[in-house]
Structure formats: C-alpha cells, structure tokens
Amino acid sequence: MTHHTHHEPQSFWTKYIFSQDHKVIAIQYTITALLVGLFGLVLSWLMRLQLGFPGSFQFLNPGSYYQMLTQHGMIMIVYLLTAILLGGFGNYLIPLMIGARDMAFPFLNMLSYWVYLVSVIVLMAAFFVPGGPTGAGWTLYPPLSALPNAAPGSGWGIKLMLVSLVIFIAAATMGGLNYVTTVLQCRTKGMTLMRMPLSVWGIFIASVMALFAFPALFVGGVMLLFDNLLGTSFFIPAVTLFGQQLPREGGNPLLFQHLFWYFGHPEVYVVILPAMGIASDLISTHARKPIFGYKAMVLAMAAIAFIGFIVWAHHMFVSGMNPYFGFFFAVSTLIIAIPSAVKVYNWLLTLWRGNIRLNVPMLFGIGWISTFIIGGLTGLPLGNVVADVPLHDTYFVVGHFHLVMGVAALMAIFGGIYHWFPKVTGRMLNETLGKLHFWVTFVGAYAIFFPMFLMGILGVPRRYFDFNALQYLPPQTSALNIAITVAALTVGAAQLIFLGNLIWSALWGKRAEANPWGATTLEWQTPTTPPPHGNWGAQTPTVYRWAYDYSVPGAERDFIPQNVPTEPQVLVGAQSTVR
C-alpha cells in the first residue's frame, strides 16, 4: 500500500494537530467527545450510587448531586452527542460519501474543532472554581439559574456554563455552515442529491436544523448571562429569596423556556437524524438489501425536521403557558410520530427477505431499531397533553429521553464506529470484545430504563436526591433502584471495554481490506485505506447509481459500488477505481 500523496510538506503539527484534513478533524472531534462522554458516564455512576444506596457515600450531598445531574445532562446532549455526530461522523463521512476531496472550507473546519475544544475546557473549568459547576439542571431554568445562591454553583459555575455554551454554538455554526455548503456545492460528478447515502442526508438535514435552532439558545444564553452578571431582569420578575426582596422586576421566566425549547426540541432531532441516517446505512449494508423506500426515508427526515420546529412547547404543557396552546402542540407532536413510524417500518422492511449478517455493526443496528421503538413510542403519552399532566417531570420522562436520545443514538454511534473503524484506521475492531460490548449495553439499557417508566407511572418525580420524603411509594421501590444502579454500573463497565478495544485495535488490530463489508458507498472505494489527505488520488470518482444497489438481480456480486458504470459488461467489482 502506498501511503500518501503529499499536497504540501507536512510536519507532525500540521498533519495531526492543526490539520485541515476533514478526516483528522473528525478523529479529533470523536476522541474529544468520547473523553467528555466518559466523564459524563462517571457522573451518572455517582448519581446511581446515591439513588441505589442513599446515605452510603459521604461526598454525595444534594448540592453535589444536583451539580452532577446538571453536568451529566449538558455534557451528554451537547458536548458528546451533538459533537460526535456532526463534528465526528459529519466531518468524516460527508466529503468521502459525496466524492469530495475535503470540506468546502477546510480552515473554518479546523477552527470549528479548536473552538469546540475551548468550549470543553471552559465547561470543565467549572469543576475547579469556587462553588463548583452549576446545579440548576441542564435546562437552566431561571430564576433558579439566575439568582445568587438559589442553586449550587450560582457564582462562577453558571457563568462558565453559559460562556461555554456560547463558544460551543460558535463552533457548531462554523461546522454547520461547512457541512451544508459542502453537501450542496462539493458533490462529485453524478452524485445527485437523491443518490446520496442516508447518512449524508441525516447529517445534512440535522446541520440545517442546528443552524436554525442554536441561535435561540445563543440569545437565551446571553440574556441569562446578563441576568447573572449585570443584574438585568430579562427572565426575573419581582422575587423574594430566603425572605429577602431582590431588586429585580418585570422579567418573565417563561420567555427563557420558549427560547430554550425552541432550541432544545430541534436539538433532539439534530442528534437523532444523523443517527437515523447512520443506522439506515448499517442496516442496508449488512442485510445486503437496498434500504426500503429510500425516497420515503428522505422525505420522512425532511418532515421530521420541519415539524420538529413547531412542537417545542410540548415540554411546557404544565409550565403555566396559555393552556390553549396545549391543543396545538399535542397535535403537532403526535403528527411527528407518523414520519418517525415510517422510518421504523422501513428499517424492518429492509430486513424482510434480506440476507442478514449478524456482525457487530448489524447487532448495533438491530439494537438501534429496538431502542428507538421503545424510546419513540414512550414519547406519545408525553405528547398527548392531558396524559403528560401526571407524567411530566417524573421518571417516565427520564426513561423516555434516555432511551430515544441517549441509548438509541449511541447504538447508531457505536454501530457506526464498528462499521467505519476499518476505513479510518485500516484495522478491524476486535469482534469478540465488540459483541460483549453490544450485549451488555443493549440488555443493560433495557434493565436501566424500562423500570423507570413504571416509576414514572407511580408518580416518582425526577431530579430527586433521594425518595425518602415520598410516602406513596411501595417498599419494593428501593429494590428497583438498587437493580437499576447495578445495571448502570455494569453497562458503564462495558463502555470501558469498548474504549480499550478502540485503543488496542487501532494499534494491533487485524489489517482491514479496503471494503471489508462489501459496501456500495464511495468512502469504501478510495484508492488507499486509510484515505490520504485529498481522499481520491489523481481524480475524484464519478457516480453512476444510487447508494443501495445490494443484491441486484443478475449482478455477479451482491453489491455494486456507486462508481461502477451502469453498463453491465463493465462490472468489475469493488476494487475498480476511476482513473
């Protein structure tokens, strides 16, 4: 294997650190996000220790518990999931899958990563300042997040949190503009929009959503920062805190909630659409069958993105907003279930009459379908406004969003990492460790989160340091909490196996072929593996067909890569490269 076509002289620094190669930036994003996620995982262990064995750990008090809860939520949603799906998968896959040499703006792309890293450093700095990080909940509702001493970390902690978010939004905007422009402008010859793999579609639509959604958080975050730093009252009416009248008046706490959820709900889809795209490609490739209803899949994602911007107030059914809004937002929320259901049916129908290879990426693909089903379905009672009244802010919600946005998204992310690791590193991930990782994570996730639905129906509120004050709980509830804690610690340990597998396999794993899965999409047709800076050698590939020519009747092999011309006599298989 020849290793590199040097475009320019490269030192270690420009090649691996301040690189403008989308693939290096993708790896930087992914590693940073995984490390931050590992930290978020440890926080969840500590919270579960408290809930399973209340009172057994001296360092866990209500203040530190609420700080961990807040940081866990923010880290996982923003700094892990958003960063890894857009910055990691988006960066790696977009140029390779559409046949481009790089992103449209490589320098901006590099800057996006470094600005993201700054936001992570500011986020982490909050753990070392007086008072510690904010404990106002990841939703940062004022006045709790705006008033001195109302919540833990109300001094430095909340300010660093908001500054970090503002910096993150700058990074996400640089990345998002880049991804959108690249998809629209840099597709290779023959790569029409409706020939793009669904991974690219998912990342593209999510990037557009992020560009529309993040400004609302930016505005809300800056206003909240002013309320904190300058004594303004955007979100603070006349209040009395601990018996003291504060010199604030005129603001409205609900304004922040509208701004937050106008960002926050689309953000769910910013995470889930790339995951949907990745899962679609995993399922199709490893079932050796075209994705069922490609056009419907693209339209469903577009519909979800569009409707996703008019459902935000379903997070606010009991917030005190005008109760008549409930009718509109319940209907819009339940309508979004239809395109989501279409996606589930089409994944199942892709498996139907397939030739399913149960390797690790496919296992995660199946895990994705199952966890997305339960996570998505449990959103319906929460969207059905009157049913949300008893369930709102209970453990039912915790179970719902962890399964749909956490576990399901992670199933797609893990599956994607097992799937594309051979292209990224030129080596295979260890299959046995991968299966162990899958089984513990998949079964464990159900063990952790399914019982939470029952606790929610029982009426256990979320964000409780302990449940001692609740008189209506059956005594078996503490047994359930212990079981959830044990499952959570076990699932957490399995993630350490995964991280070990990543490191071990990157160094000593089995050498990978150029196209080990027999996949059709362009990233598997690069002249060298891993692809060099510039991706394609002398000439970029030409695309002749859609991304899903699996098991085409009459074809010699069960896949035809996108860059193989349509004339049957030139069918030469996977290794053909257009010169």
Place this chain on the structure above:
Amino acid sequence: MAISFILVLIVLGAIVLTASGIWWFTPLASNWNEIDGALLITLAVIGSAFVVLNIVLAYFVLRYRHREQSRAQFLPDNPKLEKILIGITALGIVILLAPGLFAYSRFISPPRDALTIEVVGEQWRWSYRYPGPDGKLGRANPKLISPKNLFGIDLTDPAAQDDILSYSELHLPVGRPVLLHIRSKDVIHSFFIPSFRVKMDAVPGMVTHYWFTPTVIGRFQAVCAELCGIGHHRMQSPVIVERLEDFQQWLAKQPTVATTVKP
C-alpha cells in the same frame, strides 16, 4: 439467533414487570379518571406497538439471517404497503389523541362553583390561603412580601381581611371541586399531587391554575416536581381530604389575615 431470542425475552420481561402491578398508579383519589383513561388508552396503543414491532424484528432477524447460498431479494420500494402502514399509524394516533384532547378541554375548564384556594411555593415549602366568608381571595403582590406578610397580601383590599392562612397543610372537603391558584415567591416549583393526577408549575410573577374534585377521604401528599435547589426532594406537603364538617372545623382554627398579618 441469540438476538431474536433476547428480543423476545425483553418483550416478555417488560410485560411481566408491568403486569406484576408492583409499580403502577397510586389509587386514584380525584375526579380525573378521564386523565387515567386517556393515559391508559395511550399506554395500551404504544404497548401493543412495542410488542408487535419487536416481535416482527426478532422474527425477521431469525428468518432472514445469513446462511450459505442465501441471497437477499432486491425490494427497494412498495408504495401500497407504505400507505397501508401510514394509515394504521394515523388511526392509532387518532385513537389515543381524541380522548386525550377531550379530557384536556375539561381539565382546563374549571367549574364556576369551585372552591378557590391559593398555593404559594418557596424554597422549600408550600403554604395555602383560603377565602374567608366572602368567598373571595384578596389581592396579593410579590412586592409586599415581608417577614410579617409572608403571602404578600394587599391589606388595602377589603376582600383580603377575612382570608385564612395555612402554613403547612392543605385541607380539602371531599366531593367539592377545587380550583388552585398557584404562585411562587422565588424560583419555579411544581405542585404535584400524584393521587389526584394533577400538576402545574408555580412560576414567580404569574398565577397558574388547575382544578379537581377530591373523591376519597384520606391523607395524600403534594410534592415538588420542578428542580428548585438543594431542598427540592424534601419539598412536600400533606394533603388532607375530609368531610365538609371536619374541613370547616379545621378552617375555623386557622389564623386569618386580619388577626395575623401586619403591613
């Protein structure tokens, strides 16, 4: 193979854990069986979908797993099948949404004869104000809150003088509709009575509402359902539903604004 088996086991486990009934609704103690009804219909629809879809997934994976010489069928599309599935989904949604919206329209329409009670949240307790013989709550203003006037009651309002205050317990007469006016002094709280299935945030600067009719005599609990600082998990209050005579006796023993609140 194994994955199909595990999927079936997960479905069975979910059914058994739910059917065990150990962790289920607290017995309903208010008029809101419509809320329970809408929720149960929704749970039935999504529960069926969960079982069917996972079993189909398990079956497809088992039936169409890779074997020697096996090859997938090239089936890129089937618009008719997709339309049927969309139709079934839309029907399921209508079935759960329609009763939900009906129940919701009643939930937000309090009866005219409801007993009005004010709930005030603060870090980390609930207090209550009942109208006196005039049946009306006096005006309140958060700017008037002081150590001697914990509710911020506007003493210039004649309707305020006979108001009755309770600093710890919410007492309710059985069978009488109640409309709560919910306020907060500091941060956002949420007044949640699980046995009545009702919940609404207490937001500073606003008055929020919900109504219900307690139907069972007994002792219940109101808890806080919105993160409100380090005492959130301890912010609760007894809710006592009693016969009308007992309620009136209790009310007569509580302090009034005229006798206890000073400007």
